Amino acid sequence: xxxxxxxxxxxxxxxMAAALRLAMLRRSLSLLGIRELAxxxxxxxxxxxxxxxxxxxxxxxxxxxxxxxxxxxxxxMRIAAAIAGDNTPALESLDAYGVELARALPxxxxxxxLFFDFVAEHPQAFIVGMRELNGPxxxxxxxxxxxxxxxxxxxxxxxxxxxxxxxxxxxxxxKLSRMIIRQxxxxxxxxxxxxxxxxACCSQAEAHIIMLFVGAASLKxxxxxxxxxxx
Amino acid sequence: xxxxxxxxxxxxxxxMAAALRLAMLRRSLSLLGIRELAxxxxxxxxxxxxxxxxxxxxxxxxxxxxxxxxxxxxxxMRIAAAIAGDNTPALESLDAYGVELARALPxxxxxxxLFFDFVAEHPQAFIVGMRELNGPxxxxxxxxxxxxxxxxxxxxxxxxxxxxxxxxxxxxxxKLSRMIIRQxxxxxxxxxxxxxxxxACCSQAEAHIIMLFVGAASLKxxxxxxxxxxx
DNA sequence: TGTACATCAGTGAACGCGCGTTCACTGATGTAC
DNA sequence: TGTACATCAGTGAACGCGCGTTCACTGATGTAC
Numbered sequence: 001x002x003x004x005x006x007x008x009x010x011x012x013x014x015x016m017a018a019a020l021r022l023a024m025l026r027r028s029l030s031l032l033g034i035r036e037l038a039x040x041x042x043x044x045x046x047x048x049x050x051x052x053x054x055x056x057x058x059x060x061x062x063x064x065x066x067x068x069x070x071x072x073x074x075x076x077m078r079i080a081a082a083i084a085g086d087n088t089p090a091l092e093s094l095d096a097y098g099v100e101l102a103r104a105l106p107x108x109x110x111x112x113x114l115f116f117d118f119v120a121e122h123p124q125a126f127i128v129g130m131r132e133l134n135g136p137x138x139x140x141x142x143x144x145x146x147x148x149x150x151x152x153x154x155x156x157x158x159x160x161x162x163x164x165x166x167x168x169x170x171x172x173x174x175k176l177s178r179m180i181i182r183q184x185x186x187x188x189x190x191x192x193x194x195x196x197x198x199x200a201c202c203s204q205a206e207a208h209i210i211m212l213f214v215g216a217a218s219l220k221x222x223x224x225x226x227x228x229x230x231x
Numbered sequence: 232x233x234x235x236x237x238x239x240x241x242x243x244x245x246x247m248a249a250a251l252r253l254a255m256l257r258r259s260l261s262l263l264g265i266r267e268l269a270x271x272x273x274x275x276x277x278x279x280x281x282x283x284x285x286x287x288x289x290x291x292x293x294x295x296x297x298x299x300x301x302x303x304x305x306x307x308m309r310i311a312a313a314i315a316g317d318n319t320p321a322l323e324s325l326d327a328y329g330v331e332l333a334r335a336l337p338x339x340x341x342x343x344x345l346f347f348d349f350v351a352e353h354p355q356a357f358i359v360g361m362r363e364l365n366g367p368x369x370x371x372x373x374x375x376x377x378x379x380x381x382x383x384x385x386x387x388x389x390x391x392x393x394x395x396x397x398x399x400x401x402x403x404x405x406k407l408s409r410m411i412i413r414q415x416x417x418x419x420x421x422x423x424x425x426x427x428x429x430x431a432c433c434s435q436a437e438a439h440i441i442m443l444f445v446g447a448a449s450l451k452x453x454x455x456x457x458x459x460x461x462x
Numbered sequence: 463t464g465t466a467c468a469t470c471a472g473t474g475a476a477c478g479c480g481c482g483t484t485c486a487c488t489g490a491t492g493t494a495c
Numbered sequence: 496t497g498t499a500c501a502t503c504a505g506t507g508a509a510c511g512c513g514c515g516t517t518c519a520c521t522g523a524t525g526t527a528c
Binding site: 026027028030031097130131133134135136175179182183186189204207208210211212213214215216218219 | 257258259261262328361362364365366367406410413414417420435438439441442443444445446447449450
């Protein structure tokens with residue numbers, strides 16, 4: 001940062017973009033060669049080392065690049081939803097199963113749509129990230145799992161704050177959130193890879209989430225909570 | 232098969248075993264070299280070509296090797312469950328949500344336990360297979376997806392035959408089964424990789440399944456079936 | 463404003479290495495007659 | 496029961512190639528004084 005701060009390093013950007021492009025074709029960052037990458041970026045192989053310590057370093061740079069704006073978008077949306085939520089009468093719409101369905105439905109829908117919007121805007125980063133989740137680099141796996149854990153924590157906080165599942169305690173909500181986040185990421189991947197219908201994918205994801213909400217609340221009401229199942 | 236049929240090809244076995252061993256460490260079949268593989272198996276690099284056309288071929292051989300006995304085990308268990316099921320009074324235990332909980336619970340539990348048993352017996356094949364699900368080989372991806380689809384179809388058939396979700400039609404049950412199968416595979420992977428508590432993993436998987444059952448049935452009863460959500 | 467120096471992003475040549483694959487060969491086992 | 500032949504699983508040497516990485520260098524930009 002000794003140079004001017006607002007001029008992005010050209011070569012670095014070029015390498016990251018080339019990595020995404022190639023990883024789409026070769027299906028993994030770890031399958032890329034440094035020479036191959038430089039070739040794609042139109043640079044000398046050696047230039048890679050000017051910007052990155054190695055492939056993991058490049059992967060982390062890409063993750064940082066994509067995750068930050070997504071998390072911010074979701075956070076803004078959540079704040080907006082919270083404000084809107086404050087105007088609806090609390091607990092009045094609590095249904096027979098212990099779910100605030102009247103509020104859970106639109107919030108779920110909105111979250112899923114926003115998520116799919118974002119995914120559709122960054123298809124390459126998303127696909128590559130999902131593949132790297134089980135990839136060979138321990139560093140990238142850890143980083144990506146942390147990303148998912150962060151999203152799950154955000155979601156759990158929202159559910160509690162908006163009081164969507166008033167009968168379930170925080171720990172159970174967190175577990176549910178993890179399941180849901182994983183499912184949303186997986187659904188997004190399928191949406192992008194199979195190029196299937198956007199609306200259908202969203203709807204199925206929403207259905208999945210609502211089923212988990214209702215199922216968890218129902219079981220709780222019957223006294224068959226998640227504690228019974230251990231974990 | 233011109234030679235004796237009961238003497239398994241020694242080198243072929245050795246290469247498949249070596250591939251599993253190495254893929255555990257390197258995290259992907261596709262990251263293995265042929266020379267590396269032969270070295271691990273104590274064979275000449277060239278011998279690989281006596282048995283396999285390429286890496287995909289070897290991968291398919293491993294998949295065939297593992298999937299067949301698992302599917303047979305599950306089929307046997309399902310038959311046993313069906314016979315046992317015939318002795319329980321049909322529809323008598325249908326609960327308020329439209330789930331035959333009294334039968335769905337034990338069947339779910341048994342299925343999950345059996346699955347985890349099998350997974351624990353073939354940890355390497357399982358882990359490698361899950362990783363290859365998003366791997367670079369189109370051939371292996373297709374094969375593994377077909378495996379999961381087969382399992383889902385089996386499960387859907389069982390649910391219908393045992394009449395566990397009497398209010399849901401076949402198409403919805405199939406979708407549910409796909410979600411559940413994916414979730415069981417994912418849970419198995421986490422169980423194996425993180426070496427976390429067996430009983431806790433099983434219980435969480437069971438809870439997940441039951442929640443989806445109850446959630447789907449409840450929504451159906453309220454007239455908010457999956458059709459409403461599209462897909 | 464000039465000047466000297468440091469840093470930074472980039473180049474190009476060179477290294478040694480392990481790789482996939484091929485070729486020609488071997489010995490053991492199975493098959494036909 | 497022999498004998499001739501085919502097949503099969505394995506060996507070992509050799510090929511050419513692309514790879515990761517290092518070294519020494521360049522020119523542009525920023526910084527200190």
